[in-house]
Amino acid sequence: MTGSSSFLKRTGLRLNYRTIGVILLFLFRQEQAHAIDPSRAVGQYLRQQWQVESGSTAIRINAIAQTPDGYLWVGTDENLLRFDGFRFEEIQPHSEGLAPIRHVLNLIVDSGGALWVRTEDSRVLRYKNGSFKSLLSPEQGESTVTAIGKPLGEGIFASGLSYGLVQVTEKGIQQIHRNAESLTLAIVQTTDDLWLGTRENGLLNWSHNTLNVMNQGIPDLKVNSLLATSSSQLWIGTDGGLAHWDGHKTVSDVLPAEMNSLQILTIVQDRDGNLWIGSSRGLIRYNSRGAQWMPRDARDRGTAVTAVFEDREGNLWFGSGGNLERLRDSPLTTYGNPEEAAGDQYGPVYADSRGRTWFAPLTGGLYWMRDGITHPVVTAGLDKDIVYSIDGRGDEIWLGRQRGGLTRLDAVGDIIKAKTWTTANGLAENSVYAVHLNRDGSLWMGTLTSGASHFQGGKFHPFDVGNGLISNTVAAIEEGSDGTMWFATPRGLSALHGLAVKSYGTTDGLASSDVVSLLADPQGGVWVGTTGGFSFADKGQIRRIDVPLRSPETVVGIALDRQGLLWLATTMRVLSVRRSALLQLPLVAGAFRSYGMQDGIHSTEGVRRNRSVVADVAGNIWITTNRGLSASSPSVSRPSPIAIPQVEGVMSDGVALPTSGEVRIPAGAHRLTFNYAGLDLRSPERVRFRYRLDGFDKKWSPPMEGREAVYTNLVPGKYKFRVVAANMDGQWNPVESAVSLYVQPLLWQRWEFEIACVGILLLMAVWIYRARMRYLIVQANMRFEERLIERTRIARELHDTLLQGFISASLHLHVTAESMPPQSPIQGSLQTVLQMMEKVIEEGRNAVKGLRTFHGTRRGLEQMFRELISELGAEDAAGYSVVVEGELRSLRAAVYEEVWRIGREAVINAWRHSQARQITVRFEYSSARLTLSVIDDGRGMDAAMIHRGRPEHWGLQGMRERAARMGARLHIESRPGQGTRVVLTIPAAIAFHDDMRDRKLASTGLGRM
Known part of the structure; x- marks a missing residue:
C-alpha cells in the first residue's frame, strides 16, 4: 500500500460506465418521489413502527441502508437483516470461509450498488449479487476497523488501527494516511476535503496531503457523526451537541438551548433540506422553521436514536432502541379537534384568498383556521346556529344558516362584522341550505322547501317551481363558465340560462334523479354527484361516468385541484382521478385512487353538506369527513417511484x-x-x-x-x-x-412411454365413443318410436270419440237452429254456440294433427322464443333476451318439439311465478351437444320446491320427463332470492340431423327417427 498526493482527484473520477448507469437509474427513481414536507409539524407525519427482536428480546439498531434493488438493510447488535416492507429476513454468508455476521456497526451502499458491512469483529464485508466477500479483516492484517465512510468514487473509506486511513475497493486496499495517533469514528468526503471525526482528538481535515486539526468551536472532542451537505458545508455531531462548519468557521449554537448539550449520534439531510438528528434523547427535525422534537410517548420517551436513513421513496427511517420506525408524508393531513370546536364532525368548508379556512361543525357554530390555529366566530349568534353552506370572495364571507337566514361576514384581519337577512327582509325562508356567489357579485341561495332566490341590488328574486325549477328543495348551486346557473334537487337537475329553464333526469343521462353536489368545470360543463353515481353535463348533454361506487353510495362533494385531479367524497370513500381520464372513453381501469387511514385521513365517510369538498387558492383540497377536516397537498399528484x-x-x-x-x-x-x-x-x-x-x-x-x-x-x-x-x-x-x-x-x-400410452388411450376412447353413440341413438329411437305410437293412439281415440261427439252435437244444433223462426229470441244464442263449437272442433282437429306428427314451424327456435314474450302479454320486454352462440344446426323434429316445450315451460315459470326482472334464453350449439339455458334473477326456489315442484303444478315434473324420454339432461339451480337457472343438455347425436350418419345407421336398422 502506498500513499498518493492526488488521492482526492482520483477518487472523484474513478467511475466506470456501469457505475454511472446505476447512479443515473437511482437518481431517476428518486426524482419521482417527494421527501418529508418541511412545512408540516413533525406530529403530522405518518409514523409506523416495527419491532426487531431476537427471540423475545428487542435488539438495538445501529445502521440502516438501501440497495438499488429496493431492499432496506438493517444492522443490529446480533445480525444483518433485509426488510421488504413486510418482513425481516436474516442474511448470512454462505461461503465456508466466512464466519456468521453477529454484530453490525455500519452499513454503506457504494456508487456501484454494493453493500458494505462493518462488524464488531473488525471485518469489512462487501455484498453484491447475493454473495459476501471479505475485503478487510484481522486475517488480512487489519486488527480493528473503527469507521467506514462513503467516497465520491468507488468503494469505501475505512479507518483501522493497523492500516490507518485507507480506500477499499474490489480491486484492493490503498492507504491514504497512517493516522496512528487518532481513533476515527466518522468519515465523510466533500468535493475539496476529507473529514474525520475522532473519539478523543475532535475534528480532523485531510487536505493536500496534510492532516489539520479543526477543533475550534466544536462542543466536544468526541465526534460521533459527520454530514457533508455541500462542497464546503459540514454538520458535526458530538457528545456535547451539534455544530456546523460553514466553510470558514464552526458554529455550535444552532439548536435551541435545551438541545445544545445533547449527545448527537447520527445526522441525515433529506432531499427537501430537512436535517434529521438522532440524539441520546430522541429524534429532532431542524429546518428553516426551527428545531422540533419527534413526539414521544411512553414507549420511546428518552430512547436514543442510533440510526437515521432516507430511502429512495422519500421515507425517513430511524432506529430507536429495538424499534425500526418510518416517517412519511401523507397525501392528506387531518387537523385535530380544536378545543373550541364541538366534536370532529364538520359540514361545509371554504378556503378564502387570505389563507383562512372556514368550517362549520355539524352540531353548530363557525370557525376559521390559519397555520393550524383555530378561531371561533361568535358574532350574529353563529355560535348558537348551524351553518349549512359557506361561500365568498376576498374578505366577504356568505353563510347559509339553519334558522338564522342569510349572513354576510366582512372579515378584515381579526375583526369580523356581520349582517343578516331573514324573511323580514324578503328572504323566502330562514333555512338556507346552499349559497353561491356569482362572478358578478350577486348571490344565489337555495332552501329546503321554498326553492332558490337571487339576491341582487339588495332585493331577493324568487326562483321556484312556479318559474320552472324542477323542485323547491335545492341541495347545491353552481355557475357554469357560460353563465348558466345549475341547481341540484332531489328530483333532478335544473339549468337556468337567461330566462330559459331546462331540467334533466335519469332519462337524460343522470346517474340518479337525487342530485346532491355540483362542480362547475373551468373548461366548460358541470360535474354532477348524485345518490346513484356521477355524471358530467355539458352543452345540453349528460354523460354518466362509471365511478366504481358501491350501493348505496352518494357523491356528496366534488372539487378540482390545480394538477387536474378531480376529488370526490362519498358517503363511504374519498377518491381522486385525473379529469382528463374521466373524459376518455372507455375509462382506463385503475384510474381512480382511493384514500384511507394510511393516507392521513381519520375517516373515509364524507359529509352530506353543500361544499363539503373545496379547493383553495394554493391548489390544496379541503375535505370534511365524519371524523375531522383534512387537506391535501399539491405533492399528492407527483408520481411515486416504481415498485x-x-x-x-x-x-x-x-x-x-x-x-x-x-x-x-x-x-x-x-x-x-x-x-x-x-x-x-x-x-x-x-x-x-x-x-x-x-x-x-x-x-x-x-x-x-x-x-x-x-x-x-x-x-x-x-x-x-x-x-x-x-x-x-x-x-x-x-x-x-x-x-x-x-x-x-x-x-x-419419458416421452416414449407417454406416446405409447396416449396411442392406446386414443384407440380405447374412439371405440368407447362409437359404442356409446350407437347405444344412445338406439335408445333414443326406441323412445321416440314408442312415443309416436302412443301419440297416434291418443289422436285416434280423440278423433273417434270426443271430436265425433262434438261434430254430432254441432249437427243437431244446426238442425235446431234451422227449424227455429228467424225472429226467435234464442236464434242469436244458438248462432253463438254454433260458432264456438266450430272453433272447438277446429282446435281439436289441430290438436289431433299435432299429436300424430309434429311439423313445427319453418321459423327457428330462437325466433319462436323471441316472440314468446309477446304471447305472454308482457308490456315491457326490456328484461327479456335470447342469445345464440355457435353455428346453427338443424334439429330433429321430435327434439325440436321437446326443446320448445321444455324451454317454453321454463320461461313461463320465470315470467309468472318468480317475479323476475331479467330473463335470458341462451342456445349454445357445439359439435358435441346442444345446450338450452333459461336464466332469471327472480326470487328463486328452495331445494324442496326444485325436487317436488309447486303444489298442484306439474310443470317441473313434465320438463324432467320430457328430457328423460329423449336422453337429455335437465339441471335446475336455484336459491331463494338468487334467481333460477334451468339448463337442458342434449348430445349432438340425438339433437342434430347428420345425413351421412343417418344413412349409415339406416342401413343397420337404427336410423329411424
Whole structure:
C-alpha cells in the first residue's frame, strides 16, 4: 500500500460506465418521489413502527441502508437483516470461509450498488449479487476497523488501527494516511476535503496531503457523526451537541438551548433540506422553521436514536432502541379537534384568498383556521346556529344558516362584522341550505322547501317551481363558465340560462334523479354527484361516468385541484382521478385512487353538506369527513417511484431451493411455491402484482395483492416464472423479475412411454365413443318410436270419440237452429254456440294433427322464443333476451318439439311465478351437444320446491320427463332470492340431423327417427 498526493482527484473520477448507469437509474427513481414536507409539524407525519427482536428480546439498531434493488438493510447488535416492507429476513454468508455476521456497526451502499458491512469483529464485508466477500479483516492484517465512510468514487473509506486511513475497493486496499495517533469514528468526503471525526482528538481535515486539526468551536472532542451537505458545508455531531462548519468557521449554537448539550449520534439531510438528528434523547427535525422534537410517548420517551436513513421513496427511517420506525408524508393531513370546536364532525368548508379556512361543525357554530390555529366566530349568534353552506370572495364571507337566514361576514384581519337577512327582509325562508356567489357579485341561495332566490341590488328574486325549477328543495348551486346557473334537487337537475329553464333526469343521462353536489368545470360543463353515481353535463348533454361506487353510495362533494385531479367524497370513500381520464372513453381501469387511514385521513365517510369538498387558492383540497377536516397537498399528484419486483424464493413441496442459475425441481414434486415481493417501502401494502409461468400459463394473472404463487403437479420440462409489480399509483414497472426452472421427469414420464400410452388411450376412447353413440341413438329411437305410437293412439281415440261427439252435437244444433223462426229470441244464442263449437272442433282437429306428427314451424327456435314474450302479454320486454352462440344446426323434429316445450315451460315459470326482472334464453350449439339455458334473477326456489315442484303444478315434473324420454339432461339451480337457472343438455347425436350418419345407421336398422 502506498500513499498518493492526488488521492482526492482520483477518487472523484474513478467511475466506470456501469457505475454511472446505476447512479443515473437511482437518481431517476428518486426524482419521482417527494421527501418529508418541511412545512408540516413533525406530529403530522405518518409514523409506523416495527419491532426487531431476537427471540423475545428487542435488539438495538445501529445502521440502516438501501440497495438499488429496493431492499432496506438493517444492522443490529446480533445480525444483518433485509426488510421488504413486510418482513425481516436474516442474511448470512454462505461461503465456508466466512464466519456468521453477529454484530453490525455500519452499513454503506457504494456508487456501484454494493453493500458494505462493518462488524464488531473488525471485518469489512462487501455484498453484491447475493454473495459476501471479505475485503478487510484481522486475517488480512487489519486488527480493528473503527469507521467506514462513503467516497465520491468507488468503494469505501475505512479507518483501522493497523492500516490507518485507507480506500477499499474490489480491486484492493490503498492507504491514504497512517493516522496512528487518532481513533476515527466518522468519515465523510466533500468535493475539496476529507473529514474525520475522532473519539478523543475532535475534528480532523485531510487536505493536500496534510492532516489539520479543526477543533475550534466544536462542543466536544468526541465526534460521533459527520454530514457533508455541500462542497464546503459540514454538520458535526458530538457528545456535547451539534455544530456546523460553514466553510470558514464552526458554529455550535444552532439548536435551541435545551438541545445544545445533547449527545448527537447520527445526522441525515433529506432531499427537501430537512436535517434529521438522532440524539441520546430522541429524534429532532431542524429546518428553516426551527428545531422540533419527534413526539414521544411512553414507549420511546428518552430512547436514543442510533440510526437515521432516507430511502429512495422519500421515507425517513430511524432506529430507536429495538424499534425500526418510518416517517412519511401523507397525501392528506387531518387537523385535530380544536378545543373550541364541538366534536370532529364538520359540514361545509371554504378556503378564502387570505389563507383562512372556514368550517362549520355539524352540531353548530363557525370557525376559521390559519397555520393550524383555530378561531371561533361568535358574532350574529353563529355560535348558537348551524351553518349549512359557506361561500365568498376576498374578505366577504356568505353563510347559509339553519334558522338564522342569510349572513354576510366582512372579515378584515381579526375583526369580523356581520349582517343578516331573514324573511323580514324578503328572504323566502330562514333555512338556507346552499349559497353561491356569482362572478358578478350577486348571490344565489337555495332552501329546503321554498326553492332558490337571487339576491341582487339588495332585493331577493324568487326562483321556484312556479318559474320552472324542477323542485323547491335545492341541495347545491353552481355557475357554469357560460353563465348558466345549475341547481341540484332531489328530483333532478335544473339549468337556468337567461330566462330559459331546462331540467334533466335519469332519462337524460343522470346517474340518479337525487342530485346532491355540483362542480362547475373551468373548461366548460358541470360535474354532477348524485345518490346513484356521477355524471358530467355539458352543452345540453349528460354523460354518466362509471365511478366504481358501491350501493348505496352518494357523491356528496366534488372539487378540482390545480394538477387536474378531480376529488370526490362519498358517503363511504374519498377518491381522486385525473379529469382528463374521466373524459376518455372507455375509462382506463385503475384510474381512480382511493384514500384511507394510511393516507392521513381519520375517516373515509364524507359529509352530506353543500361544499363539503373545496379547493383553495394554493391548489390544496379541503375535505370534511365524519371524523375531522383534512387537506391535501399539491405533492399528492407527483408520481411515486416504481415498485421493484423481486422473486425471493422457490419451494418444492415445502423445501427451499437455491435460486442462483436454473432451478432444478426434483422429479415427482407435487407443489411448487414462488415467493416474491414488490419493493416500494412507501406503501408496500398497495403494491399489486402480475405473474405468469411460461410453459404453463397462456397469459398474465390478473393484478393481485398476494405475494405467493402456487403451481401443482407440473409436467416435466423447462419453465420460466416472471413477475411484475405496480406501485400505489398503478404504474407498472416495465422491468420484470424472473427465474428459470426445469422440472425433472420420472421414469414413466419419458416421452416414449407417454406416446405409447396416449396411442392406446386414443384407440380405447374412439371405440368407447362409437359404442356409446350407437347405444344412445338406439335408445333414443326406441323412445321416440314408442312415443309416436302412443301419440297416434291418443289422436285416434280423440278423433273417434270426443271430436265425433262434438261434430254430432254441432249437427243437431244446426238442425235446431234451422227449424227455429228467424225472429226467435234464442236464434242469436244458438248462432253463438254454433260458432264456438266450430272453433272447438277446429282446435281439436289441430290438436289431433299435432299429436300424430309434429311439423313445427319453418321459423327457428330462437325466433319462436323471441316472440314468446309477446304471447305472454308482457308490456315491457326490456328484461327479456335470447342469445345464440355457435353455428346453427338443424334439429330433429321430435327434439325440436321437446326443446320448445321444455324451454317454453321454463320461461313461463320465470315470467309468472318468480317475479323476475331479467330473463335470458341462451342456445349454445357445439359439435358435441346442444345446450338450452333459461336464466332469471327472480326470487328463486328452495331445494324442496326444485325436487317436488309447486303444489298442484306439474310443470317441473313434465320438463324432467320430457328430457328423460329423449336422453337429455335437465339441471335446475336455484336459491331463494338468487334467481333460477334451468339448463337442458342434449348430445349432438340425438339433437342434430347428420345425413351421412343417418344413412349409415339406416342401413343397420337404427336410423329411424
